[in-house]
Amino acid sequence: MSALSSLGGLPGTAVCAEGGFSSALRLADERVRVDVVIAGTGAAGLCAALAAREAGAERVLVIEKLPLAGGHTLISSGSVSVARTPEEVVGLMNEMLDAGGGRADPALVRVVCEGSWAAKERLARLGVAWSEAPFRAVGAPSARSWNTGTAQSGYDYVQALMRAVRRAGIEVRFSMPATALLVEDRQGVRRVTGLTAERSDGRRLLVEAGAVVLATGGFTGNAAMIRRSRPDIPRGMETTGNPMGEYLDGSTGDGILMAVEAGAALRDMDAVIMLPFAGGRLVDYVGGEVWVNAQGRRFISEGAGFAELCGRVLKEPGARMWAVSDALAPKGATLPMKLMNGAVKEAPDLAALARGIGCSETVLRETLERYNRSVVNGWDEDFGISMRGLPVATPPFYYGLETLSIHYTAGGIAITPQAEVKDAAGRVIPGLYAAGETTGGVHGALRVGGLGLTDALVMGDVAGREAAGAAAAAASATTKG
Numbered sequence: 231m232s233a234l235s236s237l238g239g240l241p242g243t244a245v246c247a248e249g250g251f252s253s254a255l256r257l258a259d260e261r262v263r264v265d266v267v268i269a270g271t272g273a274a275g276l277c278a279a280l281a282a283r284e285a286g287a288e289r290v291l292v293i294e295k296l297p298l299a300g301g302h303t304l305i306s307s308g309s310v311s312v313a314r315t316p317e318e319v320v321g322l323m324n325e326m327l328d329a330g331g332g333r334a335d336p337a338l339v340r341v342v343c344e345g346s347w348a349a350k351e352r353l354a355r356l357g358v359a360w361s362e363a364p365f366r367a368v369g370a371p372s373a374r375s376w377n378t379g380t381a382q383s384g385y386d387y388v389q390a391l392m393r394a395v396r397r398a399g400i401e402v403r404f405s406m407p408a409t410a411l412l413v414e415d416r417q418g419v420r421r422v423t424g425l426t427a428e429r430s431d432g433r434r435l436l437v438e439a440g441a442v443v444l445a446t447g448g449f450t451g452n453a454a455m456i457r458r459s460r461p462d463i464p465r466g467m468e469t470t471g472n473p474m475g476e477y478l479d480g481s482t483g484d485g486i487l488m489a490v491e492a493g494a495a496l497r498d499m500d501a502v503i504m505l506p507f508a509g510g511r512l513v514d515y516v517g518g519e520v521w522v523n524a525q526g527r528r529f530i531s532e533g534a535g536f537a538e539l540c541g542r543v544l545k546e547p548g549a550r551m552w553a554v555s556d557a558l559a560p561k562g563a564t565l566p567m568k569l570m571n572g573a574v575k576e577a578p579d580l581a582a583l584a585r586g587i588g589c590s591e592t593v594l595r596e597t598l599e600r601y602n603r604s605v606v607n608g609w610d611e612d613f614g615i616s617m618r619g620l621p622v623a624t625p626p627f628y629y630g631l632e633t634l635s636i637h638y639t640a641g642g643i644a645i646t647p648q649a650e651v652k653d654a655a656g657r658v659i660p661g662l663y664a665a666g667e668t669t670g671g672v673h674g675a676l677r678v679g680g681l682g683l684t685d686a687l688v689m690g691d692v693a694g695r696e697a698a699g700a701a702a703a704a705a706s707a708t709t710k711g
C-alpha cells in the first residue's frame with residue numbers, strides 16, 4: 231500500500247527517476263522551468279512568493295488548487311499574535327510551549343515568535359492598516375493579537391499580499407492543484423526538482439524548479455485523513471473552514487500527502503483542534519459574547535484555551551452551548567450569513583432571548599448581570615479570574631447554538647527552522663520546503679489562538695527566502711558542473 235493511501239489521500243505519487251522524468255514529461259501538456267514554485271496562495275504561500283522574489287529568485291510561480299486565492303487565511307478571523315520586545319518574545323514562546331504540551335519544537339517556536347513583529351510590519355508596508363491596540367484572541371492566554379479592525383481581516387491580508395504579488399510580476403495560476411513532486415534519486419540521495427499539476431480540464435503541467443515550497447494548508451477538509459489521525463472524532467463533524475459544506479475548501483492535506491510520497495516525515499498528526507465556531511458564535515475575541523449552557527448558566531470562561539474549551543463543551547448535554555452577544559459588540563463578517571441561514575437569531579429583549587434558548591428568564595438575567603458586573607470590575611465572579619470585555623446588555627441580542635467543529639490541524643510535515651522538509655531520519659530533503667498549516671512541530675499538541683496566521687506569515691517568509699537561496703545554489707552547481 232502506498233504511503234498516500236494509508237494516510238487517506240490520493241493525488242498522484244511522487245515521480246521518481248534516476249536519469250530524468252521521461253514518463254512525466256511525455257504526459258505533460260506544458261512544461262515550465264522556474265527558480266521557485268510554490269503550491270498554495272494562503273498567507274504562507276503568498277509570503278513565500280514575495281520573500282523568494284526579494285531574495286533574488288527571478289522566476290517564481292505560484293499554483294493554487296482553487297479558482298480563488300487565500301485558503302483559510304481568507305476566511306479567518308484574522309487574529310495575528312505577535313511579540314515585539316525580547317521579554318514579549320519569551321512570554322509568547324512560553325505560552326506556545328505550554329499549550330503544546332511539551333510536543334512543540336522549541337527551535338520552531340523561537341523562529342515564529344522572533345519573526346512575528348517583523349511579519350506584522352511587513353504587512354503594514356504592504357498596506358494593511360492594523361487596529362490600534364492588541365486584543366485577546368479566543369484560545370489565547372493574553373492580549374497579543376492584532377487585526378485590521380474590520381469584519382474581514384483575513385480578506386484584508388490576502389488582498390494586500392495578492393496586490394504585492396501582482397506588483398512584483400509573480401505569476402499565479404488558479405484551478406491548478408499540484409499533484410506530485412518530482413523526486414530525483416541519485417544513488418539513494420533524494421532531491422526534489424519540481425512538481426506536476428493538473429487542471430480540472432485534464433491539462434497537465436510539469437514544473438521543473440530549483441526549489442519547491444509546499445504551502446497547501448492543513449487537512450481539516452479531508453475526512454479520511456482526520457479519521458486516520460483521530461479515530462475518536464465523530465464522523466461527519468463539521469469544520470469551521472467549510473461549515474455546512476457550502477464553501478470551497480482546499481485544506482485536504484495535499485501537501486502532506488505529496489511530501490510523504492517524497493520521503494518526508496510527519497509529526498503530531500493527532501493534534502486536531504476542535505472548537506465551537508461554525509454555529510452561533512459571532513466574535514473571535516474574548517469579551518464580546520457570553521457562553522451559556524442549556525440552563526442559561528455560564529459553564530466556562532470565554533477566555534479558556536482550546537483544550538479546556540473542548541473538554542467542557544463535550545461534558546454539556548449534546549456537547550452544545552449557546553453564544554450570546556448584543557447590539558454593541560463588534561462582530562465578524564459572518565453575521566449576515568448566519569442570520570440568513572438561521573445559525574444565529576435576533577432577540578429584541580431578554581425575555582425573547584430566554585425563550586429562544588429555552589431557559590428560565592430569571593436564571594439568564596442573573597447570568598448576564600453577573601457577567602456584566604464582572605467585565606466592569608475586571609474580575610470574573612463565576613470563575614475567580616481577571617477578565618476584560620464589554621457588557622452584553624444592549625438589545626437586540628444575537629444568539630445561536632454552538633457545538634464543536636474541526637478547526638485546525640497542528641500536525642503535518644516535519645521541518646527545520648529554515649523550513650526545510652525532513653525525512654524520517656531527520657535529514658533534510660534537498661529542494662523541498664514547507665510552511666504554514668501543512669507543517670507540524672510549530673504548535674505541538676495544541677495551538678494558541680492567533681498563532682496559526684503568525685506561523686504561516688513568518689514561516690512562509692522563511693521558506694521563500696531559503697528556497698530562493700537553494701535554487702540559486704542549484705543553478706550555480708549546474709553551471710559549474
Ligand SMILES: Cc1cc2nc3c(=O)[nH]c(=O)nc-3n(C[C@H](O)[C@H](O)[C@H](O)COP(=O)(O)OP(=O)(O)OC[C@H]3O[C@@H](n4cnc5c(N)ncnc54)[C@H](O)[C@@H]3O)c2cc1C
Nearest residue numbers: 270272274295301302303309408447480666667680682683
Ligand atoms: C474560520 C477560521 C477562522 C480562523 N481564524 C484564525 C485567526 O483568527 N487567527 C489565526 O491565527 N488562525 C486562524 N485560523 C487558522 C488560519 O486561518 C490558518 O491556520 C492559516 O490561514 C493557514 O495559512 P496557510 O497559508 O498555511 O494555509 P491556507 O491559508 O489554508 O492556504 C492554503 C492554500 O493552498 C491551496 N492548496 C491546497 N492544496 C493544494 C494543491 N494541491 N495545489 C495547490 N494549492 C493547494 C488551498 O486551496 C489554499 O488556498 C482560522 C481558520 C478558520 C478556518
